[in-house]
Each structure stands twice: as structure tokens, then as C-alpha cells.
Amino acid sequence: HVSATHASTSPGPQTPRRDSRLLADSTRPRPLPFPMFRRRTARPFCARKAEAARRTGVLAPPRSSSSLLFSRRVGTPSRRSRRGLSIMWAAGQRRQRWGVTLALATASMAVATTAIAVQSLSGRKRAGALAKPAAPRMVVRTVTTGVTLKPGDCAQWEKELRKAAETNMKVAAALKEAGFEVQSTRITTNPFEEYIQTDSVDLAIRDAKEIERVATKAGISLISLGPATRSEAVQLIPNIIQSSSILSVSIPVGLKNGAPDYARALEAAEACINISRNTPGGIGNFQLAVSFNARPNIPFFPVGFHRGQSASFAIGCESTPVVSQAMMEAGKEGEVTLEQLGPAIREAMERDMKTIDKIAKECERKMGVWYDGMDTSVAPNPNELSLTKGYEASGLGRFGESGSLCVSSIITSAAKSIGVRRTGYSGLMLPPLEDYGLAHMAMDTYTISDLLLYSAVCGVGLDTVPVPGNTPATKLAALYCDCASLAFRLDKPLTARLFPVVGKKAGEMTTFNSPYMCNGKIFEVP
Numbered sequence: 001h002v003s004a005t006h007a008s009t010s011p012g013p014q015t016p017r018r019d020s021r022l023l024a025d026s027t028r029p030r031p032l033p034f035p036m037f038r039r040r041t042a043r044p045f046c047a048r049k050a051e052a053a054r055r056t057g058v059l060a061p062p063r064s065s066s067s068l069l070f071s072r073r074v075g076t077p078s079r080r081s082r083r084g085l086s087i088m089w090a091a092g093q094r095r096q097r098w099g100v101t102l103a104l105a106t107a108s109m110a111v112a113t114t115a116i117a118v119q120s121l122s123g124r125k126r127a128g129a130l131a132k133p134a135a136p137r138m139v140v141r142t143v144t145t146g147v148t149l150k151p152g153d154c155a156q157w158e159k160e161l162r163k164a165a166e167t168n169m170k171v172a173a174a175l176k177e178a179g180f181e182v183q184s185t186r187i188t189t190n191p192f193e194e195y196i197q198t199d200s201v202d203l204a205i206r207d208a209k210e211i212e213r214v215a216t217k218a219g220i221s222l223i224s225l226g227p228a229t230r231s232e233a234v235q236l237i238p239n240i241i242q243s244s245s246i247l248s249v250s251i252p253v254g255l256k257n258g259a260p261d262y263a264r265a266l267e268a269a270e271a272c273i274n275i276s277r278n279t280p281g282g283i284g285n286f287q288l289a290v291s292f293n294a295r296p297n298i299p300f301f302p303v304g305f306h307r308g309q310s311a312s313f314a315i316g317c318e319s320t321p322v323v324s325q326a327m328m329e330a331g332k333e334g335e336v337t338l339e340q341l342g343p344a345i346r347e348a349m350e351r352d353m354k355t356i357d358k359i360a361k362e363c364e365r366k367m368g369v370w371y372d373g374m375d376t377s378v379a380p381n382p383n384e385l386s387l388t389k390g391y392e393a394s395g396l397g398r399f400g401e402s403g404s405l406c407v408s409s410i411i412t413s414a415a416k417s418i419g420v421r422r423t424g425y426s427g428l429m430l431p432p433l434e435d436y437g438l439a440h441m442a443m444d445t446y447t448i449s450d451l452l453l454y455s456a457v458c459g460v461g462l463d464t465v466p467v468p469g470n471t472p473a474t475k476l477a478a479l480y481c482d483c484a485s486l487a488f489r490l491d492k493p494l495t496a497r498l499f500p501v502v503g504k505k506a507g508e509m510t511t512f513n514s515p516y517m518c519n520g521k522i523f524e525v526p
Contacts (some may be wrong), residue, residue, distance in 0.1 A: 137179070137180070137181070137322075137352060138180065138317050138318070138319055138322055138349075138351075138352035138353060138356065139180070139181045139183060139317065139318040139319075139321075139381070140172075140175055140180050140181065140182045140183065140315060140316075140317055140318070140356065141183050141184065141300075141316050141317060141318040141379060142183065142184050142185065142186050142299050142300065142301075142315070142316045143168050143171045143172050143175070143182060143184075143185045143186070143299075143313060143314075143315055144168075144185070144186040144187065144188055144299035144300075144304060144313060144314050144315070144316065145164040145165075145167045145168050145185075145186075145187055145188075145311055145312070145313040145369075146164075146187070146188040146189070146296070146297060146304075146305070146306025146307075146308070146311060146312050146313070146314075146372075147160040147161065147163070147164045147187065147188075147189055147306060147311045148160070148189070148190045148306060148307075148308065148309055148310075148311075149189050149190060149194075149195040150195055151194065151195045151196075151197075152195070152197070153195075154210055154214070157195075157210070157211065157214055158214045158217075158218075160311070161187060161211075161214050161215055161218050161220065161223075162214075162218045163311065164187045164218075164220075164311055165185070165187070165218040165219055165220050167311065167313055167367060167369050168185035168186075168187070168220075168313070169185070169219075170363060170367060171313060171315075171359075171360065171363045172185055174359050174362070174363055175356065175359055178355065178359055180352070180356065183318070184221065184222060185220070185221075185222075186220075186221075186222040186223065186224070186299070186301060186304070187215065187220050187222075187223045187224070188223070188224045188226065188297075188304040188305050188306045189223070189224065189225055189226050189305065189306055190226055190305065190306055190307065191225075191226040191227050191228065191229055191233075191305060192208075192225035192226050192228065192233070192240075192249065193228060193229065193230055193233040194226075195207075196208060196211075196225070198230070198232050198233050198236055201236060201239050204236045204239065204240060205239055205240065205243050208225070208240045208243060208244060208247060209243065209244070211223065211225070211247070212244045212246060212247060215246065216246075220246075221246060222246055222248070222301060223246060223247060223248070224247075224248040224249070224250075224301055224302055224303075224304045224305060225240070225247055225248065225249050226249070226250070226305035226306070227249070227250045227251065227252045227291065227294075227305055228249060228250070228251055229252065231264075231267060234251055234264075234267045234268065234271060235267070235271070237249050237251065237271050237275075237288065238271055238274040238275050238278065238284075241275055241279070241284045241287050241288060242275070242278055242279060242284065245287075247287065248287040248288070248289075248301045248302030248304075249287065249288060249302065250288070250289045250290070250291045250294070250302055250303045250305065250495075251264070251267070251268040251271065251288070251289075251290050251291070252264075252290075252291045252292070252294060253265045253268060253290060253291070253292055253480055253481075253483075253484050254292075254293075254484075255484070255488055260480070260481040260484035260485055260488075261484075262477060262481060265290075265477040265478075265480035265481050265484070266473060266474070266477040268290045268476075268477070268480060269473040269474070269476035269477040269480065270473050271288065272285055272288060272290070272476060272498055272500065273471075273473055273476070273500055275288060276469065276499065276500040276501070276502055277502055281501070281502075281511065281512060281513075282469070282499055282500060282501055282502060283512060283514060285497065285498065285499050285500070286302075286464075286497070286499075286514065286516070286517070287301075287302050288302060288497065289301075289302040289303040289495045289496070289497050290480050290483075290495065290496045290497070290498075291303045291493070291494075291495045292461070292480075292483050292484040292486075292487035292488065292493070292494045292495065292496075293484075293487040293488050293491070293492065293493050293494065294493045294494075294495065295423075295424075295493055296308075297312060297314050297372040297373075297423050297424070298314070298375060298423065298424040298425065298493070299314040299315060299316035299372075299375050299423070299424060300316050300375060300377070300379070300424065300425070302497070303493075303495050308370075310369075310370065311369055311370075312369060312370040312371065312372045313360075313369060313370075313371060313372065314371070314372040314373060314374065314375065314423050314424065315356060315357075315360055315373075315374045315375070316374070316375045316377070316379065316424065317352075317353065317356065317374065317375070317376070317377075317379065318379050318380070318381050318384075319349055319353075319376075319377075319378050319379060319415075320378050320379060320380035320381065320384065320385070320386075320387045320429075320435065321381065321384040321385040322348050322349060322351075322352070323345050323348060323349065323378050323387065323390060323411060323414075324385045324386065324387050324388075324389050324390035325348070325385060325390075326344050326345050326347070326348035326349075326390075327341065327344070327345065327389075327390030327391075327393045327394060328389055328390060328393040329344070330344040330393070331393030331394065331395065338394075338406070338410065341394060341407070341410050342410045342413055342414045342417075343414075345410070345411060345414040345415075346414040346417055346418065349376065349378075349414065349415065349418055350418055350419060350420075353374060353376060353418050353420050354418075354419065354420060356374065356420075357373075357374055357420035357421060360374065360421075361421070371421065372421075372423045373420070373421035373422050373423035373424075374418075374420050374421065374422060374423065375422070375423055375424030375425055375426055376415045376416070376418045376420065376422055376426045377415060377424065377425045377426055377427055377428070377429050377459050377460070378411055378412075378415055378427070378428045378429060378459075379429045379434075380429065380431065380434045380435035380438075381434070381435075382433070382434050382435065382436055382439075382516070382517060382518040383436075386435050386436055386437025386438070387399075387430075387435055387437065387438070388435070388437030388438060388440075388441060389437065390407075391404060391407055394407050398441070398445055399437070399438070399441060399445060399446065400441060400444075400445030400446030400450055401445060404446070404450075404454065405453060405454060405457060408428055408430070408454045408457050408458055409457040411428045412427040412428045412457055412458055412459060415427055415428065415459070424493075425459035425460055425493055426459060427458050427459020427460070427492075428454075428457075428458040428459050428460075429458070429459055429460045429463060430451060430454060430458055430460070430463070431460070431463035431464040431465075431497075432451075432464060432465055432466070432520050432523075433464035433465075433466065433499070433510070433512070433517040433518055433519070433520055434463075434464055434516070434517060434518070435518075436518045438520070439518045439519065439520025439521075440520065442520045442521040442523060443506070443507055443521045443522075443523060443524070444521075447523060447524070447526070448462065448465065448467075448479070448523045448524070448525060448526060449526050451465065452482055452483070452486070455483065455486055455494055456486055456490065459492075459493075460494065460495055461483050461486075461487070461494035461495050461496050462479065462483060462495075462496040462497070462498065463495060463496070463497045464497055464499065464517060465496075465497070465498050465499065465523055466498075466499040466500075466501050466504075466510050466520065466521075466522045466523060467498055467499065467500050467501070467506075467522060467523055467524075467525050468500070468501065468504060468505050468506050468522055468524070468525070469500050469501050469502035469503055469504055470505075471500055471525050475525050476498060476500075476525070479496065479498070479525065480496055483495075483496050501522055504522050505522065506521075506522050506523060506524035506525075507521055507522065507524070508521065508522050509521060509522070510522060
């Protein structure tokens with residue numbers, strides 16, 4: 001209540017006293033930006049501690065200066081106290097932010113320390129992974145376009161060959177743009193006896209020379225004239241090969257009454273011996289293949305030929321280094337199992353083959369030229385990693401020893417399982433003079449009989465096999481009949497490309513000077 005002294009000295013009429021709660025509500029400032037100081041807060045923390053101390057008899061710690069800024073009766077701080085609280089709140093916020101920053105920095109340092117520790121613990125394994133050589137890139141050995149030529153029409157020959165050369169150039173450019181090496185572009189034709197005059201040697205050579213002139217003019221470096229299906233055409237082959245180094249031909253040996261055509265096999269053997277005697281070192285046989293059950297549109301030479309009214313193209317790759325590297329890497333991981341070998345080879349081949357196949361299909365769409373597919377054969381290069389290294393890494397011994405047939409079958413199965421449009425052999429190639437490892441082991445760990453055995457599960461047959469120069473034609477014909485029997489019995493394409501080396505015996509080294517072959521020991525014909 002108001003005292004008498006105050007009442008007597010107060011000027012003017014006396015006004016009744018207003019309730020303090022109403023006064024507090026009317027003069028209440030705006031809430032501070034932190035909830036603990038709002039009007040709705042029951043009591044400050046320090047006041048609650050003091051009251052608890054009074055009830056329990058426990059002496060409370062002295063109240064801090066901040067707790068004295070509160071008025072329990074009114075419940076709101078003064079302007080001065082509000083300013084002090086704001087300063088204290090800002091300082092607390094800064095401390096909180098610095099605390100969060102310090103916590104984040106500490107956590108980052110802990111993560112970095114853990115990573116460094118993990119790196120140091122696995123240092124040897126990581127060093128081994130970094131030292132692992134990069135997987136070799138697939139090489140495109142050939143882009144081959146097939147055309148059909150008409151008899152005696154030189155203008156049509158030039159037109160078709162030029163169009164085929166343009167197709168090869170566009171496909172090769174697309175592959176090179178994607179980062180692939182393209183070694184060569186080639187052209188195949190229908191069987192040459194359908195458009196070259198075979199009535200005499202002179203007429204045949206004249207037409208062959210015209211084909212070579214047109215091809216050279218169009219920028220074509222290799223052309224296959226296709227197979228000779230008649231005896232008169234077979235007899236012209238040695239003369240055609242002697243007249244040109246860019247023309248390739250083939251002699252198919254089929255079946256007669258369910259048995260290999262021995263007469264045709266003997267004609268092919270005589271042509272092979274003729275070429276060996278009339279070309280330098282017998283190198284002309286590089287352009288001749290004796291084929292068995294061969295289909296059209298094989299991109300590899302010399303067996304490739306074309307069938308169909310319109311042009312088409314196919315692609316052949318050089319994948320032996322890729323396959324051998326994959327087998328070696330699988331062997332490094334420990335004891336490799338045969339079940340793991342096939343998937344490892346397939347994965348390595350598909351890595352680039354699917355990209356090449358996609359590019360080829362896009363070229364087909366843009367150019368309107370049919371894409372026959374890719375020959376996924378495991379083809380070697382005499383200057384690259386040998387396939388024999390992969391055989392050794394498989395754990396079944398060296399090439400030619402027990403287990404080689406098994407590994408050959410696994411490689412062929414992997415090549416035939418590639419998810420692309422396939423054509424040609426699509427199997428394993430084992431040419432002794434195109435793989436330095438095979439050339440080195442010739443007549444030491446394997447023979448011609450072994451190559452025939454592997455042909456049952458491989459893709460080519462007897463390719464680039466040197467034999468003594470005095471081998472009779474009847475023995476060569478017998479080898480051809482063996483290949484024919486395998487090809488037709490197993491319904492697969494096979495070829496034989498034998499090299500009789502004049503003046504050389506079995507076990508001696510060849511002396512070929514060719515960028516496409518290496519030199520090795522001459523095989524004995526069984």
C-alpha cells in the first residue's frame with residue numbers, strides 16, 4: 001500500500017494503484033531471440049537452484065551476475081540487462097560455432113589418419129596393383145569388303161572396287177576415331193572363274209593384271225579373287241600368284257560320296273609345290289589356301305570370298321595378345337581353375353569387341369552397306385605377346401604337352417561366346433609362323449599331328465606350316481584329306497596353308513623375310 005508520507009507529498013489527486021501484473025503485460029518488451037528468456041519461462045535456472053537449496057538445506061553456489069539480471073516479480077529484464085544478455089548470447093554462439101568447426105576438423109583429421117593407416121597396411125598389395133600392366137588394346141587386323149564382279153566388264157570392276165575401297169575407308173576411319181589401330185583394309189570377290197577368262201593362261205593373267213591395276217588405283221593393297229572350283233581354274237593359280245603379290249586365291253576340297261575329294265586334294269598339292277618352286281623361298285604359298293567347308297564372308301585371307309549381289313563388309317581382329325594377357329593375369333591371382341579361365345578370356349575379348357561391333361553397326365546404318373559381322377578368332381601377331389605364355393599360365397603345362405587340347409577348347413568356346421554379330425571361323429588360330437612362341441616350340445613340344453588334333457576344337461587348321469621341300473604331292477594331299485574329314489565331320493570351316501621349303505629338311509629353320517611371319521623349324525610330314 002502507499003504510505004502516508006508519500007500520499008501527503010504527492011501532488012495532484014491520488015490514483016488507485018494498478019495491478020503489477022497488468023503493468024508488466026503492458027510494458028513487456030519484444031521476446032528475445034532465445035527461448036530461455038521469454039516471458040513464458042517459469043523461472044531462471046539460478047533461481048530454481050536457489051529455491052531447491054532452500055528446500056533441501058543444501059547451500060547453493062553464489063548466484064552469477066547473469067542470474068541477478070532477472071526480476072522474479074516482473075519477469076522481464078531491463079534495457080541494460082537485455083543488452084548484457086545479448087552480448088553474452090552472441091559470445092555463446094561464437095563459442096558454439098567454433099566448437100562445431102573444431103569438431104569437424106578433428107573428425108576430418110581422424111578420417112585422413114585412418115585412410116593413411118589403411119594405405120600403409122595394404123601398401124604392398126596396392127603397389128602390386130599399380131605395377132600391374134595395362135590391358136592391351138584390341139587391334140583390328142582387317143576391314144574386308146566383299147563385292148560381286150561381272151565377266152569381262154572392266155568398267156564395272158573399277159566401279160565396284162572403288163565403292164568397296166570407300167566403304168573400307170569410312171569404317172576404318174570410324175574405328176581409328178574411337179582409338180583402335182587398323183592394320184589393313186582388304187577386298188574379296190566372288191569366285192574368280194565367274195569373271196576372269198580361264199580359257200588360257202595368257203587371258204587369265206591379263207584379267208588378273210587388270211584387277212590389280214584397278215585395285216591399286218583405288219588404294220587397295222590386298223584383294224582375294226575367291227576360290228577356284230574347276231580343274232582348269234586350279235591349274236591357273238600358280239601363274240596368277242606369280243604375276244602379282246597382292247592377289248590371293250583358294251582351292252576348296254569338298255566331299256564325294258561322303259569322302260574327301262582326293263583328286264582335288266592332289267591338284268591342290270601340286271599347285272602348292274609349283275608355287276614353292278617358282279616364287280622366292282616359296283613365299284608365294286602365303287597367298288594360297290586350301291579350304292574345307294569354308295563359308296563366304298570370312299574377313300581373313302587368303303580363304304575369304306564373297307557371295308551376294310550387294311556389297312557387304314566384315315571385320316577381323318588380332319586378339320592373341322589380349323587373350324594371353326588375360327590368362328597370365330588370371331594365373332597371377334593364385335591357382336587358376338579351368339572354370340575361371342573361360343570367363344576371364346571372354347571378358348577380356350568383349351571389352352573391345354563389343355565397342356568395335358557397335359561402331360560397325362553404326363557404319364552399316366549410315367552407309368547402307370550390310371555388315372556381315374566380326375570374326376572373333378584369336379589371331380596372333382609375330383611381333384606381339386605369344387599365346388604360349390597363356391598356356392603356361394593356365395597351370396596345365398607348356399603348349400604341346402598334356403592339357404593343351406583342353407586349353408585350346410576353352411579358348412575357342414570363349415571366342416564363340418562373344419556377344420557380337422559373328423562370322424567366319426570365330427575360333428582359335430594356331431599358325432606356327434605367325435606366333436614367335438609357336439615357332440620356337442615347333443618340333444620340340446608339338447608336331448603336325450598335334451596341330452591336327454587341336455584343329456578338332458580350334459578354328460583354322462594347318463595354317464602357315466613349313467614342310468620339307470621334297471615332300472611328295474601325295475603326302476600333302478593326304479594331309480588335306482585329314483583336314484577335310486575333320487571339317488565336314490564337325491561341320492566347321494578349316495584351311496591348310498602349307499609351305500614346302502625347297503632345299504630344307506625337317507628340323508631346319510626357315511629363312512622367310514616377311515613382315516607377316518616369323519621363322520621357325522620345319523615340320524616333318526607324318
